[in-house]
Amino acid sequence: MGSTDRALTTVAEALAAETKILITCHVNPDGDALGSVIALHLALSSLGADSVMYLSQTDPVAPEWCFLGGLKQIIKGDLPADYQLRTLVALDCGSAERIGNEELVKSSPRIINIDHHADNTRFGEINLVVNGASSTAEILFFIMQKMGFDITAEISEALYTGILVDSGRFQYASASPTTFRVAADLIGRGARHTDIFRHVYETVPLAKTRLSCRMFDHLSLACDGRLAVSVLEAEDFRQAAAGDNLTEGLVDSLRAIEGVIVAALIYAKPDQEKAEASSYRLSLRSSSGAVNVQRIAKAKGGGGHPQAAGASINGETAAQITEFLADRVNRAIARAGLK
Ligand SMILES: [Mn+2]
Numbered sequence: 001m002g003s004t005d006r007a008l009t010t011v012a013e014a015l016a017a018e019t020k021i022l023i024t025c026h027v028n029p030d031g032d033a034l035g036s037v038i039a040l041h042l043a044l045s046s047l048g049a050d051s052v053m054y055l056s057q058t059d060p061v062a063p064e065w066c067f068l069g070g071l072k073q074i075i076k077g078d079l080p081a082d083y084q085l086r087t088l089v090a091l092d093c094g095s096a097e098r099i100g101n102e103e104l105v106k107s108s109p110r111i112i113n114i115d116h117h118a119d120n121t122r123f124g125e126i127n128l129v130v131n132g133a134s135s136t137a138e139i140l141f142f143i144m145q146k147m148g149f150d151i152t153a154e155i156s157e158a159l160y161t162g163i164l165v166d167s168g169r170f171q172y173a174s175a176s177p178t179t180f181r182v183a184a185d186l187i188g189r190g191a192r193h194t195d196i197f198r199h200v201y202e203t204v205p206l207a208k209t210r211l212s213c214r215m216f217d218h219l220s221l222a223c224d225g226r227l228a229v230s231v232l233e234a235e236d237f238r239q240a241a242a243g244d245n246l247t248e249g250l251v252d253s254l255r256a257i258e259g260v261i262v263a264a265l266i267y268a269k270p271d272q273e274k275a276e277a278s279s280y281r282l283s284l285r286s287s288s289g290a291v292n293v294q295r296i297a298k299a300k301g302g303g304g305h306p307q308a309a310g311a312s313i314n315g316e317t318a319a320q321i322t323e324f325l326a327d328r329v330n331r332a333i334a335r336a337g338l339k
Contacts, residue, residue: 004130008139011128012146014112015044015089021051022086022108026093027100029055030248031065031200033092035162036114036136038070039155040091043144046152052080056100062248063208067199068161069154079104087112092136094303096123114139116166116174119294119303134172134179137162141182153190160191165200168252172307173289208250210240215250215265222326226261226333228254229325231318237270244270244281251283261288261338262296262329266318279314282321290336296328 015021023041025033037053044051053070055061058077065071079101080086088108090096094117096105105111105123113124116133133139137159144151151159163183167175170183187193214236220229237244247267254263263285268278282300284293286307294309300321302311313321 004128007128008142008146011112011114011126012143014126015040015143016047016147018044018087019049020082020086021049021089022054022080022083022104023051023089023091024054024056024093024099024101024104025091026098027055027057029061029065029092031165032135032137032162034061034065034068034071035158035160035165036091036140037074038068039137039140039144039158039162040089041073042070042152042155042158043147043149047147047149052086054079054083054104056104060243060245062245063203063205064200064248065161067196068158070158083107085109089114090124091115091140092117094119095121098303114143117303117305119298132174132176134174134176135162135166137166138179138182141186151186151189156186156189156191157196160186160193161196161200164193164196169201174305205242205246207240207242208246211236211242211246212250212253214240215254219254220322221257221260222322223262223329223333225259226338227264227326227329228257228260228262229264229266229322230254231322232265232267233318234268234270237268242270247281247283251285255285255287261291261333262286262293262325264322264325266321278317279312280316280318280321282311282313284309284311288336288338290338291329291332296325296332299328300324 023037025037041051041053053074055076084107087110089112111124113127115129118131120129130139215230218230251263251265265283266280286293292306294304294306297309297311300311
């Protein structure tokens with residue numbers, strides 16, 4: 001991270017100077033978003049700052065993340081009374097919209113934006129966007145080092161969780177030698193990696209397993225087997241007795257199918273009645289650097305990373321979305337010269 005060294009120092013100094021802070025992340029938070037929020041909150045609080053954690057949605061977070069200490073202190077939905085006095089620190093948010101609360105963005109006296117999404121809109125007054133980093137948690141590790149902060153075991157666990165999850169358990173291309181070194185350091189500081197692994201990956205609620213059965217039931221292949229698509233309607237969530245916080249990571253098992261380059265999961269809001277054209281979430285994964293799903297998601301108003309992206313789509317049927325995807329994937333494969 002040599003080239004970003006100065007930027008790290010700038011952000012570290014800015015954070016250390018803040019006294020009233022509100023830390024938030026993107027809607028439908030994942031392990032990197034939540035781990036980062038909690039880690040930075042613990043660090044700044046221990047330095048004496050008045051820090052609060054905030055999520056714009058009141059929905060329960062995915063069960064994968066419920067073991068994280070500090071989760072219960074996060075304020076959800078209603079903003080704290082003094083939000084207009086607090087510097088907003090946005091973590092893991094590609095854009096201000098991803099925070100999910102316009103009023104907060106509009107009224108914050110100052111925004112510090114720390115992220116690793118290549119398509120980050122740099123919406124803050126201070127922006128630290130490190131494209132190559134595995135996770136926002138990895139960036140925070142270096143910020144804390146710059147602050148001369150002694151990373152505790154509790155903070156190590158939160159940061160390790162973010163790195164583990166966003167690096168695809170250290171298997172994605174973004175998992176660099178630096179990522180492994182940071183992870184090793186965090187384990188040395190007390191991150192219980194086997195416990196974290198078990199909490200995140202091997203405590204799957206039965207309802208989620210049922211939902212995943214339905215996902216495989218509805219699987220179809222297109223583009224000569226290069227695109228795997230599945231659709232989960234509201235009825236599938238009902239049949240599985242699952243909420244929409246149980247979709248985390250489901251799409252990854254579609255990408256694992258032999259020959260598949262792009263995996264897509266299209267899912268409805270569980271509480272929505274089946275309609276001709278309803279609102280869907282689209283999760284996209286690519287197994288090849290040659291096919292950029294962030295671009296595909298962007299065409300539908302979404303974003304993310306080249307190999308993991310998503311969008312919310314209104315007013316289209318699942319069949320229309322599938323058709324759109326097949327067209328885009330065919331073109332991307334042709335452009336990349338993949339057979
Ligand atoms: Mn992330």
